[in-house]
Amino acid sequence: MLFDTTLRKELGRSFGATLIVIMTIVITMFLIRTLGQAAGGSVAAQDVALLLGYLALDNLPAMLSLSLFIAIVTTMTRMYRDSEMVIWFASGVGLFRFVRPVLGLAAPLLLIVAVLALFVWPWGNRQIAELKDRYERRSDVARVAPGQFQTSADGKRVFFVERDTGEGQSARNVFVLERKAEGESLTAARSGRIEMQGDQRVVVLENGQRSELDTKNGDRRLAQFDVYRVAVGESGGSGLDNLPAKARSTWELLTQPTPRHRGELTWRIGLALGGVNLVLLGIGLAAGNPRRGGSWNLLFALLAFVVYYNVLNLSQTWVSASRLDVPSSLLLVHGGTLLLALGLLYWRDRAAAIGYAPWRRKPRKAQAS
Numbered sequence: 540m541l542f543d544t545t546l547r548k549e550l551g552r553s554f555g556a557t558l559i560v561i562m563t564i565v566i567t568m569f570l571i572r573t574l575g576q577a578a579g580g581s582v583a584a585q586d587v588a589l590l591l592g593y594l595a596l597d598n599l600p601a602m603l604s605l606s607l608f609i610a611i612v613t614t615m616t617r618m619y620r621d622s623e624m625v626i627w628f629a630s631g632v633g634l635f636r637f638v639r640p641v642l643g644l645a646a647p648l649l650l651i652v653a654v655l656a657l658f659v660w661p662w663g664n665r666q667i668a669e670l671k672d673r674y675e676r677r678s679d680v681a682r683v684a685p686g687q688f689q690t691s692a693d694g695k696r697v698f699f700v701e702r703d704t705g706e707g708q709s710a711r712n713v714f715v716l717e718r719k720a721e722g723e724s725l726t727a728a729r730s731g732r733i734e735m736q737g738d739q740r741v742v743v744l745e746n747g748q749r750s751e752l753d754t755k756n757g758d759r760r761l762a763q764f765d766v767y768r769v770a771v772g773e774s775g776g777s778g779l780d781n782l783p784a785k786a787r788s789t790w791e792l793l794t795q796p797t798p799r800h801r802g803e804l805t806w807r808i809g810l811a812l813g814g815v816n817l818v819l820l821g822i823g824l825a826a827g828n829p830r831r832g833g834s835w836n837l838l839f840a841l842l843a844f845v846v847y848y849n850v851l852n853l854s855q856t857w858v859s860a861s862r863l864d865v866p867s868s869l870l871l872v873h874g875g876t877l878l879l880a881l882g883l884l885y886w887r888d889r890a891a892a893i894g895y896a897p898w899r900r901k902p903r904k905a906q907a908s
Contacts, residue, residue, distance in 0.1 A: 543640040546614075550644050554610035561602050561609075562595070569594045583674045590670055597663040600655045603648055604814045605844060611641060611821030612840040619826065634888035637822055645818050653811035657789045660807060664786040695719070700731075713744060715769060724751040726767065742769045802859030805868050809851045812873040816880055817844065823883035847876060 573591050577584045615637070618624050627636075701712035713731040717724045728747030744767040751760045784792070784803035792800040792807075824840045854868045863871070 543643070546637070546640045547644045549614050550610055550641065553614045554606055554644075554648075557609045557613070558602065558606040561606050565598060565602060566591065566595055569598075581674075582671060586670050586674070590667060593663045593667050593670075596655075597660055597667075600652045600660065600810050601848070603652050603655075604810070604817055607645055607648055607814070608817040608821050608840065608844055609837070611818060612825045612837055615822065615825030616836045634822065634826070634884060638819070638884070641818055641822060645814070649811070649814040649818075652814045656807045656810035660810075661786055661788050665782065668782060668786045713742075713747075715742075715744075721755060722751060722753045724749060726750075726769070728767065743767075744769065798859050798861050801865050802855045802857075805858045805865050806851065806855040808865075808869060809854065809873060812869065813847065813851060813876075816873060816876040817847070819877070819880035819884060820847075823880060823887050826887045 569591055570587075573582065573587050573594070576582045577587050582590055615624070618627075695718050697716040699714040700710040710732075711730050713726075713728045715726040717726070726744060726747060726749045728744035730746065731742055731744045734741050734743050744764075746765060747767065748761065748763045749767065751762075753759070784799045787800070787803070789804070789807060792804045820843060821840065824843060825836055850872055854863070854872045857863045858865060858868050
């Protein structure tokens with residue numbers, strides 16, 4: 540039908556433009572944050588692009604839902620403003636008639652959102668956790684970067700290297716601060732290099748001095764050396780043994796129903812159900828008076844989106860704290876939102892039917908002369 544085809548084409552164009560804008564803003568924000576983490580030593584500089592891709596993939600369900608929601612609101616608001624809705628209402632096409640073509644366009648996107656939320660979201664979070672864990676478990680020597688103070692994996696040593704040879708095996712002007720239970724020591728050397736002694740990695744310092752301070756009695760010792768060796772080993776066990784709930788697969792959440800796992804499962808299912816409710820809310824919130832300008836509809840729609848997703852996060856917290864179970868939380872949040880969206884649609888459709896069908900209005904009583 541011409542009505543369905545025209546509406547879907549306009550919604551498709553608006554959705555594509557909105558998605559590009561939102562992705563540009565979100566990726567830029569993630570890029571700034573990731574670069575800050577790389578500068579602070581939380582992630583490896585060479586993993587910034589990969590980490591940024593995982594972050595964008597993890598947040599793609601929310602971006603798709605928001606883009607679809609804004610596209611529906613802006614498209615139908617434009618139809619109200621240009622009096623196209625007046626023509627459709629006067630022709631007998633009610634507001635509920637818009638639900639079928641809009642859902643027809645949104646169905647593939649909602650399916651993608653569900654797949655991303657249930658399967659891609661945990662995979663992406665696990666990859667991020669593995670990247671950070673691998674970076675944290677690198678050797679003490681690998682942590683050293685020219686011109687930066689770096690802490691060892693166990694937090695007992697602080698390294699500073701003024702410059703290296705570019706190969707990462709030798710450096711000049713090396714400083715090592717080591718803290719122990721009985722005191723601390725500061726070692727400075729003109730040069731240093733890495734050697735392997737069996738399975739042990741050793742930093743060999745040359746032409747320097749070592750200062751030791753006994754914190755118990757305050758004694759200080761100063762010694763000069765031609766060659767000094769410092770053993771630097773690998774860090775302990777992997778942090779992947781205690782993965783957060785968001786990095787675990789959906790099947791694992793189902794088979795291990797701990798409170799945190801149930802809360803994460805509520806969030807993932809809520810992302811899929813929230814897309815359907817946002818489609819219906821978008822149709823109802825787009826109604827407006829063509830004689831009144833402004834973008835209040837879009838502002839109310841964005842406010843509704845923020846409130847809805849905050850309530851979704853709140854429901855995850857309730858389930859994680861064992862205040863609600865998963866079915867009750869889904870029924871309360873998403874069932875209540877569905878009833879609200881249908882009620883709004885009915886109210887808008889009823890008002891439009893009465894407004895453009897004068898014979899449905901109740902006749903006024905004649906006033907006595």
